[in-house]
Amino acid sequence: MPVALSTSKTAILIALTTLTQPLAQTEEYVAELAFLARTWGLEIVKTFIQRLDHPHSATFVGKGKIEEIADCIKTENIGYAIFDDELSPPQVRNLEKLLSCQILDRSLLILNIFSMRAQTKQAKTQVELAKYQYVLPRLTRMWTHLSSQKGGSAGMRGPGEKELETDKRVIQNKITILRKKLAAIEKQCATRRKARINLVRISLVGYTNVGKSTLMKLLSKTNILADNKLFATVDATVRKVFLNNNAVLLTDTVGFIRKLPHTLIECFKSTLTEIKEADVLLHIIDASHPSFQEHIKIVDQTLTEIGAENVPRILVFNKIDAIEPTIKTVETSQEGITTKIQEVDTLKEVILKKGHYSNAIDEHNTVFISAKQQLHIDLLKEIIIKEIEPIQARRYIKTGY
Incomplete structure (x- = not known):
């Protein structure tokens, strides 16, 4: 895009805590925003968080905070001011005048990363x-x-x-x-x-950086990009995979994220059709992330938006190797003698207590794995095979494939 960018690769981050977004949540969002900025190649110098009931209509933050930010930009020679929420056109215009640097909001930053990854x-x-x-x-x-079209020479009509x-x-x-x-x-x-309509199609979906590409690489036994970066995969990757002599098409799709730009969802709808037309979804979840419950909610909302909410899915809680076990002390009494023993919660118990997502776990097939350490991968394959065999049987009878 022919946008005039600053030569400085330093940036500051700006966010709000509001009536509906407490400080702890804002700090988590800002940490993700910093990860996005670093992914795009920027160095974060400072973070500004202000408490407001709602964003200022003209400048997003208040007048005093704008002056503080402007001083920092001038003193540190900052190239980019990045806001955690989408800015309105008037806010962008006002902020460019007041801050004299490149203004980005979360949406434009995500678009820039997608542009870099495509x-x-x-x-x-x-x-x-x-x-x-x-x-x-x-x-x-x-x-x-x-170049603008000026008014023309003397004798020509109109100012142009x-x-x-x-x-x-x-x-x-x-x-x-x-x-x-x-x-x-x-x-x-x-x-x-x-x-390829006769083959069962399985799509990997999930929040960005939850390990979809790592699992895709493991199941397909192919050398595809799997990196600890946001949006490491933008293009849909399709591979033919054999599970217990069952040939299926496995698709790795773009990861979702909170506040994903609506224009991006609209433009990627054809790519996301791979998800909508899949026979089964593997919903990959980072079980070690403190906000994995919110990640599940965001993925569910995005699936509904693209019309894929009714596609059968398997919940795959990944990165279990990064979860600390919960140990509790329990007193037992037998024949008047009280003893204390230690019990370790099962992984499912830890996740349920941590995320309160029992409804989803009850509703869908669930498996707990580590793609990186290759833990419980055989169990995942068994669950997938159990899910796809009836689909293959119906398709075979119908088409004779």
Whole structure:
């Protein structure tokens, strides 16, 4: 995207605690925002958190905090100010004037990371379209490199077009071209999906950085990228896998995240069709994360948004090797003699107490694994086979495949 970026790779983070978002939750969100910023290659210098009932309509934070932030930017020569929530177009314009640095919100930062990670033609087109749709209502001086149509020479009618109007028309034309280009690519992808309709399709879904790619690499026995980074996988990766002589198609999809930009979901709907049309979903969860319950909720919401809420799923609690066992002391009495013994909670008990997510565990097949340490992978395969065999049997009778 032709946006004028600062040469400094330093950044500050800005967030709010509000009536609906306590400080502990804000601090966790800011930690994730810092991970996003570092993923994009920025160095975090300082974090600003302010307590407000709701974001300031003009500047997101209050007047006094803006002055404090502006002083820090000037003193430390900061290149980027990153806000944890999506900013409105007026807020972006006001903040650019007051802070004199590159303004990013969480949505634009995620879009930039997607742009960096995209490898295939489809993913690159999807991200480019999403960025243009995001930028269009927020046009300020970031597009001043484009030539404006001035009023013309003496004797010609009208004052001419303002530069901003010209920029908007240029972007709208680009959006139209990209939509046509993406439609053609999506048509090709739909044709490929039809060609493999007889095979059972399994899609890996989950919050970003929960170990989906590591599990994909383990099950498919192929060398795919599996890294401890946010959005290490943007392009859908499909591999043919044999489970107990059952041939299935396993798809690794883009990870979800809180406050995922709506434009990105819209543009990636064709890629997310792999999830919607899957026969079974493996919902990978980082069992060691303190907020895994919220991660499950965000994934559930996103699946509902793309129309995949009714696809059968298996809950796969990953990274169990990183969970500390809970040891409790229990008193027992027998024949008047009281003794104390230590009991270790089972992994399921620890997770249930930690996340209070018993409804989901009761509703879906559940397995606890470590993809990194290859723990309980055979049990996961058994559960998958049990889930897909009836599907394969129905499909065989119907098609004779």
